[in-house]
Amino acid sequence: MTDATDKGAADTGVAQRYFIGEDDLRTLTGDLLAAGTEVIAPVAIDICQSPSAIAASACTRPGVAPVEIEYRRLASATELDLGRGLPELSLKGYFLPEHEALCRWHQHGTTVEVEPVPTEFAPRVVLAAKPCDSAALAVVDQVMNWDYHDELWNGRRAATTIINLACPVIDEGCFCTAVGAAPDDVKGADGLLTPVDGGYILEVTTEKGRALATAHEARLSADVPADTLGRQADDERAAVRARVAGNLEIDAASVRDWIDTHFEDPLLASLANRCNGCGACTSVCPTCHCFDIVDEEEGVGHGTRRRLWDTCQSPTFTLHASGHNPRDDQNVRYRQRINHKFSIYPLKFGEVLCTGCGRCTRVCHAGQDLIEILSEIDIAARRPRETEAGTPAEAGAAS
Amino acid sequence: MNIYQPQLATVTDLIDETIDTRTLRLEFLDEAVRESFDFKAGQFGEYSVFGAGESTFCIASPPTREGYIECSFKAVGKVTTALREVNRGDTVGFRGPYGNWFPVDEWKGKDIVFVAGGIGLAPVRCVIWNVLDRRDEFGDVTIVYGARSVDDLVYKRELEEWSSRPDITMVTTVDPGGETKDWTGDVGYVTPVVEKTAPKADNAVAVLCGPPIVVKLTLPVLGKLGFADEAIFTTLENRMKCGLGKCGRCNIGPVYVCKDGPVFTAAQLKQLPPEF
Numbered sequence: 001m002t003d004a005t006d007k008g009a010a011d012t013g014v015a016q017r018y019f020i021g022e023d024d025l026r027t028l029t030g031d032l033l034a035a036g037t038e039v040i041a042p043v044a045i046d047i048c049q050s051p052s053a054i055a056a057s058a059c060t061r062p063g064v065a066p067v068e069i070e071y072r073r074l075a076s077a078t079e080l081d082l083g084r085g086l087p088e089l090s091l092k093g094y095f096l097p098e099h100e101a102l103c104r105w106h107q108h109g110t111t112v113e114v115e116p117v118p119t120e121f122a123p124r125v126v127l128a129a130k131p132c133d134s135a136a137l138a139v140v141d142q143v144m145n146w147d148y149h150d151e152l153w154n155g156r157r158a159a160t161t162i163i164n165l166a167c168p169v170i171d172e173g174c175f176c177t178a179v180g181a182a183p184d185d186v187k188g189a190d191g192l193l194t195p196v197d198g199g200y201i202l203e204v205t206t207e208k209g210r211a212l213a214t215a216h217e218a219r220l221s222a223d224v225p226a227d228t229l230g231r232q233a234d235d236e237r238a239a240v241r242a243r244v245a246g247n248l249e250i251d252a253a254s255v256r257d258w259i260d261t262h263f264e265d266p267l268l269a270s271l272a273n274r275c276n277g278c279g280a281c282t283s284v285c286p287t288c289h290c291f292d293i294v295d296e297e298e299g300v301g302h303g304t305r306r307r308l309w310d311t312c313q314s315p316t317f318t319l320h321a322s323g324h325n326p327r328d329d330q331n332v333r334y335r336q337r338i339n340h341k342f343s344i345y346p347l348k349f350g351e352v353l354c355t356g357c358g359r360c361t362r363v364c365h366a367g368q369d370l371i372e373i374l375s376e377i378d379i380a381a382r383r384p385r386e387t388e389a390g391t392p393a394e395a396g397a398a399s
Numbered sequence: 400m401n402i403y404q405p406q407l408a409t410v411t412d413l414i415d416e417t418i419d420t421r422t423l424r425l426e427f428l429d430e431a432v433r434e435s436f437d438f439k440a441g442q443f444g445e446y447s448v449f450g451a452g453e454s455t456f457c458i459a460s461p462p463t464r465e466g467y468i469e470c471s472f473k474a475v476g477k478v479t480t481a482l483r484e485v486n487r488g489d490t491v492g493f494r495g496p497y498g499n500w501f502p503v504d505e506w507k508g509k510d511i512v513f514v515a516g517g518i519g520l521a522p523v524r525c526v527i528w529n530v531l532d533r534r535d536e537f538g539d540v541t542i543v544y545g546a547r548s549v550d551d552l553v554y555k556r557e558l559e560e561w562s563s564r565p566d567i568t569m570v571t572t573v574d575p576g577g578e579t580k581d582w583t584g585d586v587g588y589v590t591p592v593v594e595k596t597a598p599k600a601d602n603a604v605a606v607l608c609g610p611p612i613v614v615k616l617t618l619p620v621l622g623k624l625g626f627a628d629e630a631i632f633t634t635l636e637n638r639m640k641c642g643l644g645k646c647g648r649c650n651i652g653p654v655y656v657c658k659d660g661p662v663f664t665a666a667q668l669k670q671l672p673p674e675f
Contacts, residue, residue, distance in 0.1 A: 102403040105449040112407055112449055112490040119401055147658070148402050148643040263652060263672040290647030293403070293640045295452040303450055307403070310646070317648055318638050321475040324611060326637065326651070326674050344653045 015186075018213060018220040019229055021199035022082070028219040029127060030077035038124035040094055043072040044081040071126070082128055084195075086170045090286030090357065091126065091133040095156045096140075099308045102152075102293065107301035119151035121159035125212065128165035128193065131185035132176050132357040136286030137162075138188030142349040143289065161208040162189040165200075169240055173358030175248035175371055181355040183244050184237040194233040201233035244356075248371045250378040252342070252352055258381035259343035263335075267380055271373055272334030274366045279311030281360035281368070282337070287353045290317075312336050338373065402643055405447055405492030406432050410485050411467065416553040420518060421483050422459065422471040425493060437496075438462050440503050440529040441522060441634055441662045444495025445642050446470055451481035455639045457522035457661070458496060463532035468493070471521040471553060497642040498661050501526050501606065501632055510538040512598040512626075514617055516589045516609025517546050520553055522634045522661075523608050527561070534566060541568040541598040545589035545613075548577030570596050590616040593624075600625030607633045611675070618665055628666035635661050635675055651675045 020028070032039050045068045048059035059066045069085040071094065104115040126134075137157065144150040167174075167183035176182055186192045190209030193200040201224060204213045213220060224230050262268060282288040292310040297303040310317060313333050319325045327333045345353035354370075361369045412424035427433040438458055447453040454476065460469035474483040485491060503526065511530055515523040530537055542561055546552045552571065562569040572585035572592045585592050589609065598605075605626050607617055614633055621631050637649040637656040644658040652672040654660065663671075 102401065103405070107449060107490075110486075110488045110490060112492075114404060114407060114492070116401060116404055143645060143647075146644045148645070150645060151401050152403075260653065263674075289645070291640065292646070293453055295447070295450050297450045305403070305447075305449075305452075307646075310640075310648070312647065320636075320638055321473075321479065322610070332674065339652070340647070340650070344650060347653050 015203040015205050016210060016213065016222075017224045017230065017233075018202045018204075018222055019196070019199060019224050020193075020202050020220050024219040025082070025127075025193075025200060026077045026080060028216050029074065029080050031216060031219070032125055033074060033077060038122065039074045039080075039127060040071055040091075040124065041074055041079075041127040041129075042069050042081045042083075042085070042087050043074070043079045044068075044083065044085075045070055045072075071129075080127065082165065084128075084165060084168045086130060086167075086357070086359070087133075088359075089284055090136060090359065091129060091162075092136065092140075092286050092289075094126070094160070095137060095153055096289055096291070096309070099306050100152065102305045102307055104304050105302060117152075119155040121155050123159050123161070126160060126162040129162050129189060130167055130357065131164045131183055131187070131189070131192070132167070132174075132181055132355040133286050134162050134164050134189035135176075135181040135185050135187040135355045136357075139287050139345075139349075139351050139353060139355065140289050141188075142351065143345075146349075161191075161212050163191040163193060163202070163204075163209070163212070164189045166192060166194040166237060166240055169243045170358070172247055173361050173371065174244050174356060175358060175374075176356035177241060177245045178248040178250050178374070179252060179352045179354045179356045183240040194236050196229045196232040196236070201229060203233075248356070248374060250374050251381065252346070254381040255374065255377050256343045256346045256352075258377060259339055260347060262380075263339075265380070267376060268335045268338065269331050271338065271376075272331045272368075275313075275330055275334050275364075275368050276366055277313045277315070277330045277333060278365070279313040280363045280365070282311040282313060283309065284359040284363045286355060286357055286359070287341070288312075312340070334368075338377075342374070342377070403494070403641070405445070405453075405494045407490050408468075408493050410487055410489045410491060413485070413487060416471060416555070417551055419475070419483075420471060420473045420553055422469055422554075423482065423485070423491075424460075424467050424469045425491065426467045427493075428490070433466065436468075438468075439496070439500035440526045441500035442496035442498050443522075443642065443657075443661060444468075444470070444493050444497060445639075446472075446478075446482065447492035447494075448478060448481035448485065449490075449492060451478045453492070453494070453640070454478035454482070455636070455642060457525065457634065457636075459521040459525050461525050461527075461529035461532060463529055471518065471524075473518050494642060498657055499659070501634075501662050503529055506530075506604050507536045508538060508602070510599065510601075510603035511540050512603055512605040512621075513540070513542045513544075514589065514593055514605060514607045514609070514621075515542075515544050516613035517551065518553060519609035519613065520544055523606055524554055524557070526606055531567075538602065539568065539598075540566065541570075541596065543570045543572070543589060543593050543596055545572040545574070545585075545587075545592060545609075546577070547574045549573055549579045549582055551577070568596070568598070588616075589613050590620050593617055594620050597624060600627075600630070603630065605631045607631060618668075621665075626665075628669060629664050631665035633663060633665065633668065635663060637661075637675060 144153040190206040191204040341353040407428040408425035640646040649656040
């Protein structure tokens with residue numbers, strides 16, 4: 001176990017399997033909290049009790065569930081919600097906070113003192129993460145380490161052990177398997193919980209995951225009969241994959257190349273006809289990582305330089321000081337979002353900047369539907385090649 | 400090392416180039432940084448006034464002048480307005496150098512034609528001085544510089560110096576209506592003045608920077624004069640925040656201006672989607 005080299009959260013391919021009862025999982029959570037470890041996990045929040053008037057008003061609307069799932073820092077193990085619902089926001093904010101300090105400054109006359117911010121973080125554990133959310137972290141790892149290493153991102157990644165919970169597939173808006181992720185993925189995570197009779201099969205795949213299992217061996221059983229519990233877990237994993245697969249099937253390589261070569265195609269220009277540029281999609285997206293940097297004065301002569309989530313859907317995102325704006329209408333800004341996720345990022349880093357969580361579609365009040373959009377692009381990407389060269393399969397292989 | 404934490408620098412000199420354009424000379428506070436700091440002509444940085452924020456400009460002084468860097472900017476936004484308020488002795492922040500550069504070393508033995516419009520002379524000035532500091536290594540040097548009016552010409556003292564040097568063909572022009580009574584330079588837009596000046600394209604490279612309209616109109620003129628797309632270099636100045644390829648706003652199609660640029664050849668520009 002000790003000689004296995006751990007490259008970040010890399011999956012070593014060797015999964016150690018354990019059984020853990022549901023009560024033991026809560027006890028383990030309690031043990032972590034008792035030891036002072038921060039635990040982040042889905043929590044069911046009664047929105048009728050929300051201090052936010054907007055959120056609370058939703059509970060009186062017909063058809064709206066009065067419960068919202070969010071990833072929260074647990075105060076106690078009883079808060080842990082294992083109902084497998086989709087948290088409203090992804091895990092992104094725990095690695096790239098909505099706003100965070102990059103440094104602080106103190107001005108003394110003409111001199112300035114810059115106070116660094118810590119880039120090392122206390123160990124913490126994420127339990128029952130959605131596989132699409134952990135996979136998103138692994139995807140964003142690439143840009144955060146493109147030549148220059150983002151120490152704030154990397155520090156939080158290194159300090160965090162993530163255990164996923166196999167996703168039952170939320171609704172027809174999920175499409176993880178179409179973009180290279182899966183509802184039972186361990187990508188970006190250190191282990192996976194799969195529900196079986198009486199509890200969960202825990203598979204740990206990285207050094208961090210194994211360390212967590214070793215430290216809590218008392219709550220785990222290494223005796224996983226392959227023909228009963230083991231098979232149940234395998235069957236469940238196969239079942240969830242099969243359940244999501246029909247939601248969307250695209251040839252991601254053809255989509256990537258088509259977007260790259262059809263920048264001015266009317267299809268890309270018309271995709272945003274319903275979009276009014278609010279940026280909610282980028283906010284809920286687990287992979288959208290664009291940010292702004294601003295100075296925040298906190299009194300005379302001192303303050304904090306912060307980075308904040310930003311959105312490519314805002315007109316000011318690319319606005320030059322001269323007044324010139326390279327992306328001066330919503331159609332081109334929406335095209336940018338699609339282009340960045342499904343063409344620019346895969347061309348640069350070999351991975352789609354999307355894990356198919358479907359949050360953007362669910363949150364959009366204008367009805368922008370990413371499944372519909374990707375299907376349209378996929379059809380366009382196959383069409384000319386079908387006429388020229390025969391089958392869509394050939395078109396995919398040619399790219 | 401937190402890549403977003405700036406180095407501190409002291410403002411050791413400042414020149415008001417025009418009513419709204421200023422040049423600052425900066426020296427790093429940290430002696431080790433001052434000694435080790437190195438960059439290439441065309442690279443840029445993130446300059447900051449604490450409390451106002453960061454802004455992106457090229458380094459306008461050449462790498463052949465050691466011990467300091469200079470930047471020139473027009474006060475139009477929050478940060479540039481704050482930068483215009485600083486005095487000698489004040490402390491500002493700097494992150495960089497970032498991005499690629501003009502391949503000056505590959506131009507040895509060639510003629511070099513510089514074309515700039517307005518504040519677009521700032522990145523070009525870095526290359527001009529870099530070339531002039533190594534004058535023997537290059538062939539003929541031609542500079543065509545234009546601004547809206549005589550008042551809008553930047554680096555006026557340097558323009559005079561370049562005009563008086565026998566080893567430079569210098570043409571300075573102002574837009575029609577921008578001339579004064581005692582103006583002795585050309586009157587006309589940069590593009591037709593380049594065409595009239597007609598620098599020879601054999602064994603030559605062109606360095607072009609200016610407002611988008613100047614770049615757009617001058618590229619075909621340079622082509623007509625015989626410059627190959629691979630021999631025309633320009634620098635793009637998209638809005639940036641991080642300068643490090645992370646914040647996601649400067650890309651033009653698959654190209655990140657901060658990492659893959661800011662220096663591009665005309666051949667590379669033609670490959671980019673029309674979104675800059």
